[in-house]
Amino acid sequence: MGILPILRWPDTRLETVCDPVEPDEDIGRLIIDMFDTMYDAPGRGLAAPQVGVMKRLFVIDVTWKEAQPSPVVFVNPKIVEASESRSDAEEACLSIPSITTIITRPDWVIMEWTDAQGETQRQRLDGAWARCAQHELDHLNGIVTFDRLDAPARHAAEAQYAVQP
Numbered sequence: 001m002g003i004l005p006i007l008r009w010p011d012t013r014l015e016t017v018c019d020p021v022e023p024d025e026d027i028g029r030l031i032i033d034m035f036d037t038m039y040d041a042p043g044r045g046l047a048a049p050q051v052g053v054m055k056r057l058f059v060i061d062v063t064w065k066e067a068q069p070s071p072v073v074f075v076n077p078k079i080v081e082a083s084e085s086r087s088d089a090e091e092a093c094l095s096i097p098s099i100t101t102i103i104t105r106p107d108w109v110i111m112e113w114t115d116a117q118g119e120t121q122r123q124r125l126d127g128a129w130a131r132c133a134q135h136e137l138d139h140l141n142g143i144v145t146f147d148r149l150d151a152p153a154r155h156a157a158e159a160q161y162a163v164q165p
């Protein structure tokens with residue numbers, strides 16, 4: 001079991017676009033450590049750049065806090081289609097502790113990715129799954145929640161973050 005240090009905004013690695021995971025890369029240990037780190041934090045999602053690995057990979061488990069765990073690994077994920085309908089919801093981020101922001105996102109997305117076994121997956125994600133996966137995908141593109149706020153909301157959120165103990 002390996003708990004990895006989680007980078008905190010404004011670490012520049014959180015503003016960096018990540019590289020694809022190559023087919024022959026051994027990411028088994030990284031995946032185990034990322035789940036350990038996510039559950040320990042505790043959180044519902046963790047992207048590789050949040051632990052300083054600049055690769056296109058994230059893990060999520062939307063249900064474990066309330067019900068049975070449902071861990072899913074997304075390697076080289078991409079959004080194939082997104083709903084035109086959008087909703088606002090609160091989002092937290094392990095790299096921006098104690099701050100909750102209201103983010104607007106598509107209600108559902110069709111995502112394509114490679115799983116931990118190297119198989120291609122393509123699935124429509126709804127509700128909390130859609131929101132969590134889009135949040136983590138943002139990390140792979142160097143985007144954090146603050147980047148999705150308008151200027152006044154961002155200013156307020158950054159000011160609140162700055163005075164955190």
Ligand code: ZN
Pocket residue numbers: 092093094095135139
């Ligand atoms: Zn995050």
